[in-house]
Amino acid sequence: MQSLQVYNSYTRQKESFVPIVPGYVGMYVCGPTVSGESHLGHARPFITFDVIYRYLMHLGNKVRYVRNITDAGHFEEEGREAEDKISKKAIIERLEPMELVQKYTNLFHWAMRQFNNLEPSIEPTATGHIVEQIEMIKKIIAEGYAYAINGSVYFDVKKYAEKYPYGKLSGRILDDLLESTRDLENQEEKHNWQDFALWKAAPPEHIMRWESPWGEGFPGWHIECSAMSTKYLGTQFDIHGGGMDLLFPHHESEIAQSTICNHRVPARYWIHNNMITINGKKMGKSYNNQIRLTELFTGDHPLLAQAYSPMTIRFFILQTHYRSTLDFGNEALQAAEKGLRRLWEAHLALQKMNWVAGGPQNAELDQKIRRLLSGLDESMNDDFNTAKTMANLFEIVPTINSIKDGHIQSGSLAEDTFMQLKKYFTDYLENILGLRDESGAEHSKLHGVLDLLIEIRKDARSRKDYVTSDKIRNQLQQIGILMKDEKDGKMSYSLE
């Protein structure tokens, strides 16, 4: 079997994934800025990297997954208005900055739980690592690649580019960068306009501020990731991930800072997920076209035809390869909802089945199932192709349903194939893709009531009292419970 291949943004090609220390993987993913509510676009990287995290563990690795919380705030426009995004919003909402940050952090964590994302190993905050950031800036100054001026510190991009491949990650050529036409205050402080801030002096009205060797201020917007990834994963680690929109300047700057400070490129594999678009345009604050997660879950948004559950969204996202754009649309979401139900019901049915010897062996079918199962691993190993993986799972569904309906005997498969089938479905659906039941299975009393209704309905049907049996089924349907008559005379139900 082909080993795990990963598309590395840094080299622009697929490469075999080999951890620095075999069996151990360090992964850093850029987390949310908690100055506002998460939208659909934010869901993608965290679901994508959750699956990557799960799959790396599935392969037997011990993974340290670090995902930061950016709670220090960055500039809307660096240098123009000395107003921190977070402190600005705080004034509007009349909240303490940390109160605001706490509120959106809580909301973010809530959303992550809705999506069934595993918690990262470490979730460091920018405000909790001011000391580490200052230390790093000091080192960069000592190396001669940064300069302090008027209480701010800037990274000397031009000098760096003379010796190191600045722009390699983002495919940028320094001279080709479009010079900003805006009038920026404090621009004259910089030696070159490409230089970026490591530390910014805080004007008096700025609420978030810390003491530093250069005066009171706050960290620039790339240094936190460099400082925290170095602290928790070392000077060089395996994977650095995030959205494609972070390639430049964020990750390019991280590489520059870390390279000077630690004398090596920080991460070996750079993985970037593509954007979610809406009407062909990236969903983002610049376009003012976001659909917040809370709106998605409730359906309360003009663009939404209905509410979509967290698992529907997870499924929707994973049905596309992470490096492709994914276009939002009600039809697509509804297709995902139905597809998920079909897949999940087959999974539930499969787990209840047992292999029973007997019936004619079907070698061809057995081969096909085995081929599809190994295709699951192959697809995931091919740069985490969850779209292909899910297509494979769907191809197995008719066989599962045929066994369930008695069209095929479980014994027509080899016992080992059947057991593998059950194992793979659980591994892939629950452990790797991270899907879970949303039917409200926790209401055990409800299940008792439904079992009673099933009994009554069975009695009614046996007396050909279809008025009663239809009444039970129809009224349950009205409150969102589907009762189905199965082939074997049993009844099943599913909660919407």
Add this chain to the structure above:
RNA sequence: GGUUCCGUGGCCGAGUGGCUAGGCAGAGCUCUGCAAAAGCUUCUACAGCAGUUCGAAUCUGCUCGGAACCUCCA
């Protein structure tokens, strides 16, 4: 303007030289008291033009259309 990427059937979306993608929707049949679900069968593709090749959705060139980044951004 620079850099990069994309254009697949009604919708979403895999696939990078020859072999069925898959999901949703549509059509037919089977099963069923009915319904739903399910099973089987089935229709609609590779933006356009030219080239390379025995053979291209897949490689090359051009044209048209769209996007991302270059500014906070997942």
